[in-house]
Structure formats: C-alpha cells, structure tokens
Amino acid sequence: MALHITGDTAADALLTENPLALLIGMLLDQQVAMETAFSGPLKIQERVGTMDAAAIAGHDPEAFTEAFKQTPAVHRYPGSMAGRVQALCEVIATEWDDDASQIWTRDDPDGATVLKRLKALPGFGDQKARIFLALLGKQYGFSGAGWREAAGSYGDEGSFRSVADITSPDSLAKVREFKKSVKAAAKAPK
Structure with a gap:
C-alpha cells in the first residue's frame, strides 16, 4: 500500500509510512489545496527535524509557528494551524502513547x-x-x-x-x- 495524494514522492512516502503525518495532513486539509495540506507534514519534518507527536507538542510554539511561515508556507493560516497541529500532537502523545495509529488499532x-x-x-x-x-x-x-x-x-x-x-x-x-x-x-x- 502506497498513498499518492500530493504528487510529491517524498511527501507521499511520509504519509504512507507515518500515521501521524497522515493525520496531520488531514488536519491541515481546509482552505488550501489537498496537495498543499498533505505536503505539510513533510515541510514540518524538514523544518523542525521530527514527525514525533511528543516532540512536536513540546516544541516552542513561537518557533513552531515560524517553521509554518517559512516559504513555502505549510498553510495559508500558519499561526492558527501551527497551534492546531501542536494541540493534536499533545493528544496523540498523552492519550495514544505517542502513536497515532492506535486510534484505529488499539483494542x-x-x-x-x-x-x-x-x-x-x-x-x-x-x-x-x-x-x-x-x-x-x-x-x-x-x-x-x-x-x-x-x-x-x-x-x-x-x-x-x-x-x-x-x-x-x-x-x-x-x-x-x-x-x-x-x-x-x-x-x-x-
């Protein structure tokens, strides 16, 4: 199984291999093109060095927002969407053992x-x-x-x-x- 959502091989590979990346892509999918939204997780990983929920949740909010603003921007609303991504990652880290796939696999x-x-x-x-x-x-x-x-x-x-x-x-x-x-x-x- 390989996803083909963005038209970018590296972005699609990350979505395929990393459930958190896929979940973040879905979160970002509003008021931007689908390809832009689902390419966002790769931009985040490249700019902050991780696609780990606990690490993203604990990242300095101002620095995280700045990473969203870098050109090309992760989202057209970098401030609010950076905050939403961190809030999502906080829940994944604390309620789902830092593993997004547990939402659809646990029990x-x-x-x-x-x-x-x-x-x-x-x-x-x-x-x-x-x-x-x-x-x-x-x-x-x-x-x-x-x-x-x-x-x-x-x-x-x-x-x-x-x-x-x-x-x-x-x-x-x-x-x-x-x-x-x-x-x-x-x-x-x-």
Missing part, C-alpha cells in the same frame, strides 16, 4: 469506534473524521467492521468525493470535479 476497534475517536481529536469535526475514516478503509488497510457505514457517503465504493478516493492524477481530477459541482450546486439560486 481492534470497529468503524463506529474509530469515528468516535477521530471526532474527539482537536480540529476533527464530523465531516473530517468521516473522510479520514474512509481514507483509512479505502487506502490504509483499516478493515474494522462497519467502517463504510460509519464513514457515510465518503465510504461509498467507486466514489470520488474526497482525499480518500485519490490514488492517481486521474482520480484527483475526478475529486476536484465533484467538489466543484457541489460548490456550484450550493451557489445556484433556489
């Missing part, structure tokens, strides 16, 4: 349990948690009972709704087209 959870665990994380609302659960199920090997149902429409087989469905440049284009159609429908007069 062999079903899909509903993983969704509940994801929704409890800082910066993960219902939609983001469902998308991440679908990503785990579709591309990351999670096979807990009921994951598709818990992920809602994001778990639909053959859909192109979210980052969970991106496996190639072609599927990225299909996801972009879906998102564009949803935005257009929302703006259309009723």
Whole structure:
C-alpha cells in the first residue's frame, strides 16, 4: 500500500509510512489545496527535524509557528494551524502513547469506534473524521467492521468525493470535479 495524494514522492512516502503525518495532513486539509495540506507534514519534518507527536507538542510554539511561515508556507493560516497541529500532537502523545495509529488499532476497534475517536481529536469535526475514516478503509488497510457505514457517503465504493478516493492524477481530477459541482450546486439560486 502506497498513498499518492500530493504528487510529491517524498511527501507521499511520509504519509504512507507515518500515521501521524497522515493525520496531520488531514488536519491541515481546509482552505488550501489537498496537495498543499498533505505536503505539510513533510515541510514540518524538514523544518523542525521530527514527525514525533511528543516532540512536536513540546516544541516552542513561537518557533513552531515560524517553521509554518517559512516559504513555502505549510498553510495559508500558519499561526492558527501551527497551534492546531501542536494541540493534536499533545493528544496523540498523552492519550495514544505517542502513536497515532492506535486510534484505529488499539483494542481492534470497529468503524463506529474509530469515528468516535477521530471526532474527539482537536480540529476533527464530523465531516473530517468521516473522510479520514474512509481514507483509512479505502487506502490504509483499516478493515474494522462497519467502517463504510460509519464513514457515510465518503465510504461509498467507486466514489470520488474526497482525499480518500485519490490514488492517481486521474482520480484527483475526478475529486476536484465533484467538489466543484457541489460548490456550484450550493451557489445556484433556489
């Protein structure tokens, strides 16, 4: 299993190999292009020297924000997103034994349990948690009972709704087209 989300071999390799990187990428996936969000963990690792939850949580907040601001920026809102990443890493370090994968592996959870665990994380609302659960199920090997149902429409087989469905440049284009159609429908007069 190898993820192909960003179009950058090194960034995708980090997402594939490091569950925390994947979780941080999902956290960053708002108000920026998906490729930018999921390339963020590699930028963080290169700038602060680690992709370890406890180390990131304990990093000096001002220095961490400065790392986010370096060109190219990790996110268009470096201050608030740096704080969110540190808050997420604090929870991973203290509640999940510094191992993000425990969210979907500890005690062999079903899909509903993983969704509940994801929704409890800082910066993960219902939609983001469902998308991440679908990503785990579709591309990351999670096979807990009921994951598709818990992920809602994001778990639909053959859909192109979210980052969970991106496996190639072609599927990225299909996801972009879906998102564009949803935005257009929302703006259309009723």
